[in-house]
Amino acid sequence: MIKVGLTGGIASGKSLVASYLAQKGLPIIDADLIAREIIKPGMPALLAIKEVFGHSVFNADGTLNRKALGEFVFSNAQALADLNAITHPYIYSEINRQLLQYQEAGNQLVILDIPLLYESGNLAQAQPVIVVTVSAEIQLERLMQRNNLTRVAAQQRIKAQMPLAEKVAKADFVVDNSGSMDETYRQVDQIIDAIKRNN
Numbered sequence: 001m002i003k004v005g006l007t008g009g010i011a012s013g014k015s016l017v018a019s020y021l022a023q024k025g026l027p028i029i030d031a032d033l034i035a036r037e038i039i040k041p042g043m044p045a046l047l048a049i050k051e052v053f054g055h056s057v058f059n060a061d062g063t064l065n066r067k068a069l070g071e072f073v074f075s076n077a078q079a080l081a082d083l084n085a086i087t088h089p090y091i092y093s094e095i096n097r098q099l100l101q102y103q104e105a106g107n108q109l110v111i112l113d114i115p116l117l118y119e120s121g122n123l124a125q126a127q128p129v130i131v132v133t134v135s136a137e138i139q140l141e142r143l144m145q146r147n148n149l150t151r152v153a154a155q156q157r158i159k160a161q162m163p164l165a166e167k168v169a170k171a172d173f174v175v176d177n178s179g180s181m182d183e184t185y186r187q188v189d190q191i192i193d194a195i196k197r198n199n
């Protein structure tokens with residue numbers, strides 16, 4: 001089974017590309033979605049987050065206050081490393097479980113949508129890797145708009161990840177999502193055709 005990695009920078013357009021690939025019928029493993037599942041009430045990762053970060057990042061109903069935790073970790077590198085150390089083992093164990101399921105079901109190709117694929121050392125061994133890139137200016141604008149963040153907060157989130165240019169340099173395929181969605185979809189079609197041809 002071909003494990004195609006899909007990564008990029010925050011707000012570069014991974015979700016746009018992933019939903020297009022899903023529409024084309026390809027199976028997607030979504031690390032952001034898994035990251036939300038593993039911190040549902042009662043899950044061990046949520047208990048560990050409470051122990052390390054305390055009540056201030058929780059809502060009154062016991063659910064995680066994502067806004068509060070995001071504001072804290074994206075302005076504090078050690079806190080982000082602590083959060084990653086708690087969540088990533090659970091995220092990767094679920095990614096591996098889903099990979100096995102797709103393999104057993106006889107899928108030829110699966111898409112691994114993992115924002116931190118390179119930062120975490122490509123633990124799922126995705127190959128080839130598609131990086132979705134965008135100009136720095138457009139990335140900042142889209143992030144500020146989507147998450148309703150100030151310029152400074154958006155810049156902090158961008159800085160919490162490996163520079164996008166470094167990811168582009170490591171990529172097997174690059175999608176430039178600075179233009180229209182249709183332009184992006186055309187690039188994705190060509191890349192998927194090339195991957196299928198070469199395997």
Ligand SMILES: CC(C)(COP(=O)(O)OP(=O)(O)OC[C@H]1O[C@@H](n2cnc3c(N)ncnc32)[C@H](O)[C@@H]1O)[C@@H](O)C(=O)NCCC(=O)NCCS
Nearest residue numbers: 009010031032035066069070073084087114115116160161
């Ligand atoms: C800090 C949290 C609560 C903030 O939640 P919020 O709803 O504001 O953001 P959301 O989860 O939608 O993530 C948006 C984007 O932020 C970036 N991001 C998320 N976590 C991280 C991280 N640990 N390091 C760097 N960038 C990150 C990604 O590009 C992601 O697509 C949340 O992102 C989280 O629990 N992160 C830790 C889990 C993780 O590493 N997720 C990434 C999956 S590999």
Ligand SMILES: Nc1ncnc2c1ncn2[C@@H]1O[C@H](COP(=O)(O)OP(=O)(O)OP(=O)(O)O)[C@@H](O)[C@H]1O
Nearest residue numbers: 009010011012013014015016115142146179180181
């Ligand atoms: N080509 C495009 N034209 C206009 N808007 C776009 C385009 N691509 C993405 N967007 C918008 O930019 C924002 C970021 O895109 P998207 O959510 O796909 O990024 P992402 O890489 O998945 O982000 P994250 O890492 O934060 O999950 C969204 O609000 C999306 O609607």
